[in-house]
Amino acid sequence: MNATVALPPAFFDRDAVTVARALLGCVMRRDGVALRVVETEAYREADTACHASRGRTPRTAPLFGPPGRLYVYLCYGIHRLVNVVAEPEGCAAGVLIRGATVVAGEARVRRRRGGRLDLIGPGKVGQALAAEVAWSGQPLGRALTLIDGRPRAAERVVAGPRVGIGYATPADQALPWRFRLVAS
DNA sequence: ACAAGGATCCTCT
DNA sequence: GAGGATCCTTGTT
Numbered sequence A: 001m002n003a004t005v006a007l008p009p010a011f012f013d014r015d016a017v018t019v020a021r022a023l024l025g026c027v028m029r030r031d032g033v034a035l036r037v038v039e040t041e042a043y044r045e046a047d048t049a050c051h052a053s054r055g056r057t058p059r060t061a062p063l064f065g066p067p068g069r070l071y072v073y074l075c076y077g078i079h080r081l082v083n084v085v086a087e088p089e090g091c092a093a094g095v096l097i098r099g100a101t102v103v104a105g106e107a108r109v110r111r112r113r114g115g116r117l118d119l120i121g122p123g124k125v126g127q128a129l130a131a132e133v134a135w136s137g138q139p140l141g142r143a144l145t146l147i148d149g150r151p152r153a154a155e156r157v158v159a160g161p162r163v164g165i166g167y168a169t170p171a172d173q174a175l176p177w178r179f180r181l182v183a184s
Numbered sequence B: 001a002c003a004a005g006g007a008t009c010c011t012c013t
Numbered sequence C: 001g002a003g004g005a006t007c008c009t010t011g012t013t
Helices: A016-022 A106-112 A122-129 A170-174
Strands: A027-030 A033-043 A070-075 A079-085 A094-104 A145-147 A155-160 A178-183
Touching (some): A016 A033, A016 A094, A070 A122, A079 A122, A094 A178
Antiparallel strands (some): A027 A145, A033 A094, A033 A178, A070 A079, A079 A094
């Protein structure tokens, strides 16, 4: 895969933790805006932090679907959080895009973000992309395209616990399934 | 039909 | 560091 190739569904047909790591450095394209992914979190089946862990509902149904589709939901009544479904169909897992940097479309991002460009935080990413809940369940390549990419030589990956999942069991809260790129 | 709460962000102190 | 915004999804009556 080179830097201009859209990630195929097979890329996401792996365990969500592997996919979350592999997405760092990849680029999301939408509507003239390009964002480089610098922070992700994995959510897996039998993971009490995962929305699907308490059964399948209309909202969480996309998580159970085939890999490489979008799962977008409204958080706190305000923020649209963007996830990509991972693992084989029938296995509810996904990767939350938690942070990014702007590669292109700076003016449009500023307009959507009240003049700001920092995109560390999943609500900010959704806002920069003008993400919609209606995208949920759609394949990549329509509303949103993901382009292959890698960390730079001067970057390294740091793993840590996930954020904002106080409702999960202590063991699941402690899993180091949050990944970010930092300057080395 | 109703009430509760959420994978967050921003402002103000 | 604390609290409000804001509205949909979910489980319960």
